Amino acid sequence: MHVLIVFHSDYAHTQAVAEAIAAGAQAALTDADEAADIALKQAVDVHLDDMRSADVLIFGSPVHMGSMAWQMKQLIDSGSKLWMAGELEGKVGGVFATYGGYGGAGGGVEQTLVALHANFLEHGMLVCGFPRSLSGYAYAGLHWGLAVRTGNEEGMPDGVDDTALLAARAYGAHVLETALRLK
Ligand SMILES: Cc1cc2nc3c(=O)[nH]c(=O)nc-3n(C[C@H](O)[C@H](O)[C@H](O)COP(=O)(O)O)c2cc1C
Numbered sequence: 001m002h003v004l005i006v007f008h009s010d011y012a013h014t015q016a017v018a019e020a021i022a023a024g025a026q027a028a029l030t031d032a033d034e035a036a037d038i039a040l041k042q043a044v045d046v047h048l049d050d051m052r053s054a055d056v057l058i059f060g061s062p063v064h065m066g067s068m069a070w071q072m073k074q075l076i077d078s079g080s081k082l083w084m085a086g087e088l089e090g091k092v093g094g095v096f097a098t099y100g101g102y103g104g105a106g107g108g109v110e111q112t113l114v115a116l117h118a119n120f121l122e123h124g125m126l127v128c129g130f131p132r133s134l135s136g137y138a139y140a141g142l143h144w145g146l147a148v149r150t151g152n153e154e155g156m157p158d159g160v161d162d163t164a165l166l167a168a169r170a171y172g173a174h175v176l177e178t179a180l181r182l183k
Pocket of ligand 1 (some may be wrong): 008009010011012013014015062063064065066067098099100101106107108109128157170
């Protein structure tokens, strides 16, 4: 099982969430006695061959001005070459986002998650949301995927707290358990 977790992160919040997702994925693979190959990469470092060889793709982005960071969109657009030949069809996908939470809510976090899913669905992939039975659902779960608030009430960066990291680990495990069931 080859797992590729792709993200953009300027200030390490999204990276911290990606690392917790990877830990959850690793635990699910270890529990199932599956050989693990989990790669974490910033979007600008991803080559199309990385996506070709993955069985599971998990994409994450900070919300930037109401939508995904351009670095993720640039990678997504370059993936049109894979779409031409249907090279991602049948792979399993998961999505996550971090957001500051201006105005008490994450302006654009749902839009970001839905846009990440839309790309996977265009490729013919099978996508995972965040079921309410997972740990941390009430805190960082949206039915679309994992959504982690990183800002404080003044709109300033405040880090990723333990409950969010728990939700991230649960999501990583969930995506991998789904992929293993399909396998
Ligand atoms: C250029 C820029 C635009 C942002 N726009 C939004 C926004 O529209 N909505 C929101 O909730 N947070 C917004 N944020 C906050 C980030 O989404 C948040 O701080 C995120 O966790 C940063 O992730 P990182 O540390 O991995 O870069 C913005 C941050 C930056 C730098």
